[in-house]
Amino acid sequence: MTLKTKIPTVLAAAGLMTTVFAGAATTADAAAKPTYVECGAAHKVTKKMCAVFKAADKASRAGGYHWDRTGRCKSADRLNWHPSGRACDLIYGKLGSPAKQGNLKDGNKLVKWLVAHHSKYSLHHVIWQSRIYSGGNWKARPYPCKGVTDCHKDHVHVATVS
Numbered sequence: 019m020t021l022k023t024k025i026p027t028v029l030a031a032a033g034l035m036t037t038v039f040a041g042a043a044t045t046a047d048a049a050a051k052p053t054y055v056e057c058g059a060a061h062k063v064t065k066k067m068c069a070v071f072k073a074a075d076k077a078s079r080a081g082g083y084h085w086d087r088t089g090r091c092k093s094a095d096r097l098n099w100h101p102s103g104r105a106c107d108l109i110y111g112k113l114g115s116p117a118k119q120g121n122l123k124d125g126n127k128l129v130k131w132l133v134a135h136h137s138k139y140s141l142h143h144v145i146w147q148s149r150i151y152s153g154g155n156w157k158a159r160p161y162p163c164k165g166v167t168d169c170h171k172d173h174v175h176v177a178t179v180s
């Protein structure tokens with residue numbers, strides 16, 4: 019098994035596929051045909067997802083808070099955001115272990131950057147540490163979840179509107 023095929027499998031096993039909440043697509047979403055691009059470590063994602071991925075990659079490298087591993091972006095599963103190429107999981111530390119100390123601080127910095135740039139990059143929502151940031155004022159709200167990965171204690175999830 020190559021690393022490429024292994025990552026989605028590992029993520030599925032870790033329960034990443036159980037984040038049902040954010041997924042409901044509207045009819046308009048379904049009707050829109052997104053443009054997919056090859057996007058480096060994110061592989062095949064929408065143009066908007068690729069734009070934020072690359073910008074966040076650059077900013078976090080410059081700021082010294084880059085994630086350790088890119089998890090599932092577009093992949094075949096039953097949920098909407100990831101399979102449609104509109105979401106990526108950015109892992110801090112080890113998947114399945116809650117981010118602590120430096121990793122926790124780094125993830126916080128990334129989330130701060132994402133929230134600050136949500137409008138520029140057409141973000142739909144960001145999830146990290148049992149909190150979701152989205153819509154309206156983009157203030158943190160509790161994210162109902164169970165377990166390390168489902169609660170996004172080990173990775174930042176970012177999704178774009180299209």
Ligand SMILES: [Zn+2]
Nearest residue numbers: 105106107175
């Ligand atoms: Zn995710």
